[in-house]
Amino acid sequence: MDKVINNNSVIIIGKVVGEKEFSHEMYGEGFYVFKMEIPRLSDCSDILPITISERLLVDMDITVGKNVIVEGQLRSYNRYHNGHNKLVLTIFARDAYMPSEEEYEEKIKKPNEIYLDGFICKKPIYRTTPFGREITDLLIAVNRAYNKSDYIPCIAWGRNARFCENLEVGDHIKTWGRIQSREYQKRLADGGVENKMAYEVSISKLEYVKDDNNREGKEDENGDEIEAEAY
Incomplete structure (x- = not known):
């Protein structure tokens, strides 16, 4: 169980930008959704969806403008709409709390981090942008408890894209x-x-696990870890 939990790890720090709304109930436990604004190193920011249990909301003031730290996993599920299945992503909170000003100022230096340990489940697609940047689109399957999996779309840039x-x-x-x-x-x-x-x-950054894949001759040069290009 610990291995399954640790193969999908997210920590984000940011500001609440949407009022929480009731989402669903499972085994008598209510879940809510809200959105957070997470700053990038540039002047832009990301608006990310959060799913959180009512148990974690006790004594928490999840209102617009509040700073929050969320730790959890990036999960996916299929939503059937207009005759088609749509892959929906959400950050499932395992823990959440309101930081002090000092803690927030320290942790906001790395506001958005995710680690995934999974398997390629769709042929990667390599492309270039109109500005000549190299990109490869990936779909990674990450195991979850009870024989479930999350399917996470990812993009790699530059020489990582060429490798992927x-x-x-x-x-x-x-x-x-x-x-x-x-x-x-x-x-x-x-x-x-x-x-x-x-x-x-x-x-x-990515690492190819050379001893655990579907290829013949697993011992090859592709086992080297690839460092990131600046982005």
Whole structure:
């Protein structure tokens, strides 16, 4: 159980930007959702969804503008909508608390960290942006308790992207990075557009687990850890 918990680890520090709303109840326990604004190193920020148990909300003032530290996991589930399954991501809080001003100022230096230990479950897609940046899109399956898995979309940049382009379905990798939000527009059947929000993990560092994958001849040069390019 500890191994399953530790293969998906998230810690974020930021500000509440949306009122909490009731989400669902499971085994008599209520769960709520709200959103947090997490600053980037640039002037931008990410708006991330949080799912939290009512047990963690006791004596907590989760109102807009409050600073919060959340530790947990990035989880996925399928939502059936208009005849299609949609992959929905949320940060599932295992712990949450209101930091002191001193603690917040210290921890905000690294406000958004995620570690994933999982397996490639879809052929990676390599592409370049209009500005010439190299990107590879990945989908990583991370095991969860009770024979469940979370499917996490990730992106790698630069030489990490070139390395990930050659990964195969079933390859075991470990990744470190941050969770980011990205706005995009979906074109509708009537010609209009709808503004949408996507969430993904931006990889800063990764490790290929060469002794645990689906390939022949596992002892190869791809076992080296790749350091991140600046992003």
